[in-house]
Amino acid sequence: MDVKTQNIELTCKPDEMHDITGQVERFLKEIGAREGCVVIFAIGSTCGITTIEYEPGLSRDFPDMLDRIAPPGHYHHDATWGDGNGHSHLRSSLVGTSFIAPVLDGKLLNGTWQQIIFCSFDVRSRQRKVVLQFLGETTG
Amino acid sequence: MDVKTQNIELTCKPDEMHDITGQVERFLKEIGAREGCVVIFAIGSTCGITTIEYEPGLSRDFPDMLDRIAPPGHYHHDATWGDGNGHSHLRSSLVGTSFIAPVLDGKLLNGTWQQIIFCSFDVRSRQRKVVLQFLGETTG
Amino acid sequence: MDVKTQNIELTCKPDEMHDITGQVERFLKEIGAREGCVVIFAIGSTCGITTIEYEPGLSRDFPDMLDRIAPPGHYHHDATWGDGNGHSHLRSSLVGTSFIAPVLDGKLLNGTWQQIIFCSFDVRSRQRKVVLQFLGETTG
Numbered sequence: 090m091d092v093k094t095q096n097i098e099l100t101c102k103p104d105e106m107h108d109i110t111g112q113v114e115r116f117l118k119e120i121g122a123r124e125g126c127v128v129i130f131a132i133g134s135t136c137g138i139t140t141i142e143y144e145p146g147l148s149r150d151f152p153d154m155l156d157r158i159a160p161p162g163h164y165h166h167d168a169t170w171g172d173g174n175g176h177s178h179l180r181s182s183l184v185g186t187s188f189i190a191p192v193l194d195g196k197l198l199n200g201t202w203q204q205i206i207f208c209s210f211d212v213r214s215r216q217r218k219v220v221l222q223f224l225g226e227t228t229g
Numbered sequence: 230m231d232v233k234t235q236n237i238e239l240t241c242k243p244d245e246m247h248d249i250t251g252q253v254e255r256f257l258k259e260i261g262a263r264e265g266c267v268v269i270f271a272i273g274s275t276c277g278i279t280t281i282e283y284e285p286g287l288s289r290d291f292p293d294m295l296d297r298i299a300p301p302g303h304y305h306h307d308a309t310w311g312d313g314n315g316h317s318h319l320r321s322s323l324v325g326t327s328f329i330a331p332v333l334d335g336k337l338l339n340g341t342w343q344q345i346i347f348c349s350f351d352v353r354s355r356q357r358k359v360v361l362q363f364l365g366e367t368t369g
Numbered sequence: 370m371d372v373k374t375q376n377i378e379l380t381c382k383p384d385e386m387h388d389i390t391g392q393v394e395r396f397l398k399e400i401g402a403r404e405g406c407v408v409i410f411a412i413g414s415t416c417g418i419t420t421i422e423y424e425p426g427l428s429r430d431f432p433d434m435l436d437r438i439a440p441p442g443h444y445h446h447d448a449t450w451g452d453g454n455g456h457s458h459l460r461s462s463l464v465g466t467s468f469i470a471p472v473l474d475g476k477l478l479n480g481t482w483q484q485i486i487f488c489s490f491d492v493r494s495r496q497r498k499v500v501l502q503f504l505g506e507t508t509g
């Protein structure tokens with residue numbers, strides 16, 4: 090059993106969604122992952138990690154749904170900090186900033202139409218860091 | 230430290246919830262799990278894993294709440310794919326497809342009224358796969 | 370690779386949010402954690418674990434949002450059990466009762482404004498248990 094940790098960086102526009110499945114797969118290949126799990130952790134409090142069928146329709150529907158649940162507006166957070174991103178924080182707490190996926194024979198076990206996405210919910214462009222951490226057996 | 234991975238299969242009706250706690254416990258017993266954690270991963274993008282007090286009232290209340298957050302309707306996804314399950318995808322991304330639970334002395338540490346459930350949010354019956362993966366110490 | 374499991378206890382008022390980041394850090398220090406991940410698991414079905422920028426504004430905004438999604442009211446659960454906390458259960462299933470965070474050089478890799486919180490969604494005061502479990506390399 091082994092543990093390997095690596096950061097990836099993402100350049101994100103406001104309210105943007107990134108399919109990071111390929112980057113997770115690349116990490117698993119680089120470290121020679123065999124059987125275990127990969128933790129995917131978004132650093133920050135205005136972002137999230139989840140899975141989706143990554144296609145143009147849902148890439149609009151998911152933010153639309155979040156607009157109904159946590160619309161941009163007047164939050165106590167904004168009254169104090171004046172950064173106008175109260176709703177971004179709420180979406181982060183709701184969607185969650187951490188995800189774990191199992192790996193077998195070096196492959197992620199996600200479905201064909203189930204991509205791992207990083208969501209930047211913030212109102213401004215941000216440079217983001219995501220931690221990838223594998224725990225399990227490696228060829229190394 | 231050891232890692233063990235197994236799939237379970239579920240036959241799910243539209244918008245159905247399954248208590249899989251017993252199946253997770255059976256898996257832990259079979260592999261001789263002692264101390265560690267079990268990853269429970271739903272393969273697919275119209276399903277989810279979470280915990281609930283599994284009783285008939287909440288089994289209606291939880292889908293009712295999701296009906297308000299992500300009602301069946303006209304989504305960009307449906308316009309493209311015509312499968313009428315845009316809301317199923319949104320519920321999956323919101324609830325999440327992955328869960329992790331700690332194990333000690335071979336037992337899941339969930340509460341008495343806290344069951345692990347698989348939710349099939351899709352509009353049609355589906356055969357589902359759930360990955361169970363234990364990481365930790367085993368008697369084997 | 371090693372696994373270490375510990376419980377912490379929290380005294381929670383109705384609908385209260387606790388920043389448990391410091392307690393997680395203390396646990397990691399005590400066990401000599403180096404590289405790995407920590408599972409944070411809330412025992413119960415009316416509570417949740419997530420991350421937030423823990424400041425007074427968002428501490429009001431997050432419950433306010435949940436009040437809109439899952440307002441206190443008349444649920445099937447309450448009709449059966451009469452405990453008036455149907456909405457507490459729904460919030461738990463939605464937010465989730467489990468969280469995982471990566472650790473490197475003995476430190477949690479969360480952001481500066483990203484605290485780990487335990488949410489007690491119940492309508493009455495409760496004594497709560499949270500399981501902390503580290504998997505990875507320790508100095509011990």
